[in-house]
Amino acid sequence: MTSAAHALLRGSLLIVLLAGGMVWTSCDLASGGSTAILNANSTFPPTVRHRFEYAGEDVVEGDVAVQSEVQSDDLDAILSRNGFRRRDVINARVDSVEIINLDSSLREADVFLGTDAEGPLIAQIVSFPDDASSVVDDTSTPVLEAVRNDEVRTLYGRFGLESAGDGAVQAKVYYRLEVEGV
Structure with a gap:
């Protein structure tokens, strides 16, 4: 050669x-780096509906604090429908929370992720308009630790009311989740 x-x-x-x-x-x-974003535009959006119910005797000086009950698929079910699990979540935040005044005289609201006020504050409504049936708090809140640690099964709400009596409030929590393993 x-x-x-x-x-x-x-x-x-x-x-x-x-x-x-x-x-x-x-x-x-x-x-x-195979990741996907799950949000309100996803086929199975990570949106969880919660309901807070309280009795008139629970209202103290116009204020009441109560835990929610989930009224829709919870986050585990939504992740599963999308083909993921909690351990696949690498970034999580609450994009917005819609507070719906069902049959109460809601004046203000603080909503926390978890079972008490120690969890992340995900919605704060300082003044609920008289004629509005709902208000949206679109403050983005990082919640990765709570999502990964399975602390998102319930919400804790503190509500200021115009009058005492039985009532209910609903909250729709819109998550934005980044998952890996696509």
Whole structure:
């Protein structure tokens, strides 16, 4: 083999090795970051409806505090319908919370993720308009730790009321979840 043929062979091998390395690297990079975003526009959106009910005797000086009950699929069921589990969630936040005045005289509301006021504050309505049936707090709140630690089965609500009596409030929580493992 002549030196020209050797040089051509070495050059061809070098090109093949470089091209192969680039393909391998791009596949590795692409597969390493396979994530999806679940939000209100998803086929199975991560939106959970909660209901707060209270009796008139629970109202103290126009205020009441109560835990919610889930009225829809919970976050585990929604993740499962989308093909994921909690451990797949790498980023989570509450995009917004809609507070719906069902049959109470709601004046103001603080809603926390979890069973008490120690959880993340996800909605705060300081003044509920008289003629509005609902108000949206669109303050984005990071909640990854609560989602990963399974602390999102219930909400804790503190409500200021215009009058005492039995009542109910609903909250629709709109999550934005980034999941990996696509």
